[in-house]
Amino acid sequence: MNSRIIAIREKMKSYGIDGLIVTNQNNIRYLIDVEAEGTLLLTSKENIFITDARYIESVNNIITIEDEIIVLDIINVSESDLISFFADCEKVGIEEDNISYSKYKNFVRMFRLRDAVETNGLIEKERIIKDKYEIEKIRKACEITDSCYKHLLNYIKVGMTEKEIAFEIERFFLENGADGLAFPSIVASGENSSKPHSVPSARKIARGDSIVIDFGAKYKGYCSDMTRTIFVGEVSDEIKELYNFILNCQKRATNKMKNNADAHEITESVEKEFNARSYSLIHALGHGVGLEVHELPFLSIKRESVLKENMVVANEPGIYIPGKIGIRIEDTILINVMTSEELTKSDKNLTII
């Protein structure tokens, strides 16, 4: 059986469940490495992936006998099959965050579950530590992101719209081996840069603008996440100073990241630096990056979390002055034993294009 499913079956024991219904598509991808809509059932004896005609062919091309996964087309699954799957299971886990309330009720009915147990985060917590294959993919996603940024520095010109730039990011990714975008890019210029989640608009880049570019590629399912804030033509000394302040906060935070470092404490120290200048850290300092661009662990004032070797996290402090300017600097970081490594390696010294 594939090693990830073996590990999850071990964890199921500690949750006191003897069956598990996996509906989160990223968890399915993690466990059986297929990109197909469907539901994965870990029953007491078997691993069953129920999908439909659209995916059967491609799934069967990927899954090997060693994986020990039975692939079924939903159209061939009878009512009595459904009842049989968990017939000898006492407690069956359901991913309550990734199933609608109506589907939950439907599953309980059609599988005749005696005891449906919430197993939120069971697989997500396993995904938090990356193995070498996963790190390779994230590294590659980060490389493509770095090349794209280099390309953008030449590409962006006064008069272009934010939308055009966002589109160029996607084009570059697709032409350079990525699956596509890890998430919808943010290209926020001028006053738009003060909105942390600005959507690319028809606003044209003008001399004197700052541009926040928050983007990432997906490579074989794995994400990268990087933000750079650049300046067009000129930048005031005041903004220059603010930029360097944020850059240094970000670097100091990265330097503290290593195995067993307290993510809550690191976030708090950035917040203190911000507060000392009467700014606030209005969003989290960071988050895990993997099959999802936002996943465990969360680096936040509101949560406790300890960094561990082979976690991959984003570090993204930002300051936003409504209607005026926003500056955010973000890298994807690999946690090592005694230190950390920036997987996105693009220059982040103040850049004027």
Place this chain on the structure above:
Amino acid sequence: MNSRIIAIREKMKSYGIDGLIVTNQNNIRYLIDVEAEGTLLLTSKENIFITDARYIESVNNIITIEDEIIVLDIINVSESDLISFFADCEKVGIEEDNISYSKYKNFVRMFRLRDAVETNGLIEKERIIKDKYEIEKIRKACEITDSCYKHLLNYIKVGMTEKEIAFEIERFFLENGADGLAFPSIVASGENSSKPHSVPSARKIARGDSIVIDFGAKYKGYCSDMTRTIFVGEVSDEIKELYNFILNCQKRATNKMKNNADAHEITESVEKEFNARSYSLIHALGHGVGLEVHELPFLSIKRESVLKENMVVANEPGIYIPGKIGIRIEDTILINVMTSEELTKSDKNLTII
């Protein structure tokens, strides 16, 4: 108060509920015309949109005093505020299809709901009939789709990949005033065309191919949906005949569409025509088109539905011969009193490029 909320509040009475929690983002867009993550609460006295810092500024720019909507930043909402919102409501509706099981439980707890009632489809059923502003937007989305198709007929060349063509569709939409794609485009060539939900691949267009192009633009939130099947260089008489058969089935179905027409009957008549030639209608004949590209009503053998004036529906019969060829022809159709209007107007006579 805005008229759409007034109408929903009327419907709430017929559902026997005095409060409603709206979590479906398209329903929120429909009711208050903002594109922001958040939750809309219709309490016994007030309309409250809870969002976060990312969206507050843009939401406040859109909502007017006449809308009577209170916009709150989640960060400023206390536990006792949450308890107060539905304190005088006996039964509160929840959209069970659009809320995860965990969020459902959380809402029941934090709002102290005495009786949470499933109100699936309450707003969706209201969205089924479009007003003139919605039809204008869909019309515009269809116009952009038609222009794009015209462009594609010149653009597509032997040797290009399906992916390149799919990407060109997106580029064209963004450059021509659309928000973007209504859904991921299908560009399925040669043997891929026999898969109804084929994903654009690296397969290169070759002479003799059929290409199914199923695509749509989104304009100010509203979708279009059109499919054309075109041929490269040459087409056999047998396929030509099959194409014209499907085209005539599609036209006959459109001609039957008008106020009070029975969608189930129309679907059945297409199925009968298919069956007479030993083909099957393997997917629904169509679906509503609006804020979502697939919404009510569904034109299917499995469901009863009656068409009404100002519904907008897709009409998309298709025949698929596994491993060989697929042909699908689809238009977005506006239902009028005595007739119907094709909002997508691209030529659909057999086309060889």
